Amino acid sequence: MLLNLTFLFNYLVFQFIGLFIPDDFEPVPRWLPIARHILFVIIIALISWIIFRTKLPVLIKAIFMTVPTAVVLVTIGILLYSLPVVPYIVGVILTIGVLFYFYRTKKPWLYYYSVILVAITLMIFTLMGGEI
Helix, strand or coil, X not given: CHHHHHHHHHHHHHHHHHHHXXXXXXXXXXXXXXXXXHHHHHHHHHHHHHHHHCCCCHHHHHHHCHHHHHHHHHHHHHHCCCCCCHHHHHHHHHHHHHHHHHHHCCXXXXXXXXXXXXXXXXXXXXXXXXXX
């Protein structure tokens, strides 16, 4: 449910940007699609930072962890799509880095589970031919 809401929010952010720079504008700058995705990652990072600073239960935070994990991994896949193996390598390195950070900061096991679940699900989805 959270991921559906996130992709709906992504659509709304892109539509809002489209109010100022329409997609049908003849010379669309090449950086615009990349900038939209990066802006969305920044927005999700800010929302995540706020949520993880609250006193919400660990379970709620771990459930929410699926959102920034999926957004970052999907954005990596979108931005590096033209390079066949690179998105997988970057995704694996990022996932291992996050898990190592959790280990060093002694985060609850639910955080690990959340990140691993999303990473494996997206990897299987992509390997099976799925596209976003």
